[in-house]
Amino acid sequence: MRAGKGTDEMEEQAGTSFLGLVVDAVVSLVVNLGLGFWHIIYALTHPGLWLDWSDKESLLRFVYYGGSKELLFVFLDVVIVLSVIGFVHRPFLWALVRGLEKIANTTGRVAAWFGLLMVLQQIIVVFLQSIFRQGEISISPFGGGFTESVGWFSESLKFENALVVALCVSYAFVQGSHVRVDLIYAGVKHRTKRAIDMFGSLFFMLPVALLTWMYAWFFLWRHLITPKVSASDALDRMLMKARIVKWNVETVSFSANGFNGYFLFKILMLCFLSLVILQALAFFYRSFLEFVEGEESAGKYLDKDTLGEGEETFEGTY
Template sequence: MLRVSDTLDGINRGLAHVIRWLALIMVLVQFAIVVGRYVFGVNSIAAQESVLYMHSTLFMLAAGYTLLADKHVRVDVFYASAAPRTKRRIDIFGHLFLLLPSMAALTYWSWPSVRNSWAIFEGPIAVGGIEAVFLLKSLIPAFCVLVMLQSVSLLIRLFSERAPQ
C-alpha cells in the first residue's frame, strides 16, 4: 500500500515541479503588462487574462502538493497542542469526513458547468480576452481529483503507521 501512496505523492510532486515555474512567468508577464501600459501606452486584455489563467492554474494544480507538503491552512485550536495519537485521529477524521466529501461534492456540482463550457467551447471573459474559459473551468475538477488523490495517499500512510503511544 505504501507503494500506491508513493505513486500518488509522485503525481502531485511531479506536477508541482512543472507548474512552479508559472509563478515566475506570471510575475514577468504582469511586469510586462505594467511597463507596457504605463511606459508605452499599450494594453492587452488577453495579456491581463493570461495572468488570471496562470494564477488559477498555479493555485488549483498545486493544491495537492500543498497538502502533501503539509503547508495548507490548518485551524490549530486543538491540533497544535494535541498528542501525536490525537493529531493522527484528527487527520483521519478530517480526510474521511471533511476533505474527501467536500471535494466529491465540489466535483459533482461543478461538473455540469464544466461539461457545458466544453460543449460550447466557452469564449473569453472579456471582449478581446483568451478564448479558453472551458480550460479555466476544467481546473475545478482537476483540483478536486489532485486533492482527493493526495488525501488518499495521506490516509494510506496514516493507516499504515502504528498509532504513537
C-alpha cells in the same frame, strides 16, 4: 387504554419503517458496489461506447457517466480493493502513498513556475502598454506565430494565478504549507493525531471533493456543448439530445480583445478536485500507516522541500 395502544402501534410501525430503510440502504450499497466491478469490466471492454466522440451518443455517455453515481461506485470499488491489499501488505500501501504524494509534488513543483511566468508577463505588459504604447504581443519561438492583444495577456494572468492555486493545492498539503487552525491537535498523542487525520480525510475531505466533482463536471460540460446538460438528467433523457448536440465551447471575454479561454477555468476546477481526492486518499493511508507503526514512522518517505541545512526556520519546520 386505546390511546396508549395506538401510540405503541405507531412506535412499532416507525421502528419497523426505520429498520426497513436501513436494510434497503445496505442492500442498495452492496448491489451498487457489485455493479461497480461490472461497470469497470464493461467500460474497458467497450471503449467505443464512451470514447468515440464522433458518435454523439458516445460523447453524451461520457458526459453522463463522468459525474454519475456509477462512477462513484467504480471509484469506491477501486479504493476498497487497493485498501484491502494495502492493509494486508503494508509495503504496498507505503508504495501507494509515495506514488500519490509524488503526483502531488511533481504537479505542484511544475505549476509553481507559472508564478514566475506571471511576474515576467506582468512586467512585459506594463512596459509595452504604458511605455511603448504597443497594442499587441507576438510570440513565435519556433516560427509559428501567436499574436494577441496586450489586454489578452493582461487578463490571462487571472488564469495563470488560478492554475497555480488549483495545481499546487495538494503539493502545499504534502509540504505542510496550508494554514491550520489548531484547537486540540497539537496537545494530543501521536496515535490520536493520526486518528483525527484519518477521520478528517475520510469524512470531510473526500466526501466534499467527490460531491463537488459531481456538480463541477456538469458545470464544465454546460460550457462546452449545447443543449446544456444537467446533473439531474437521466441517461435516456441525455441520449435523446444526441441528434441535436453540438460543440459550443465558451470563448466569451469580459472585454474587447480580452482573454477568451474562460472554459479553461472549469477544467482547472476538475484538476483541482482530482488532486484533492488523490491527496485525501494518500493522507488517509499515511495516517493509517503511521497509526499502526507508531511514532517512529511519522514523516516516513515524506518528500518535503528544503532550503538546506541551517535554513529550517524559513521552512516553517521549527
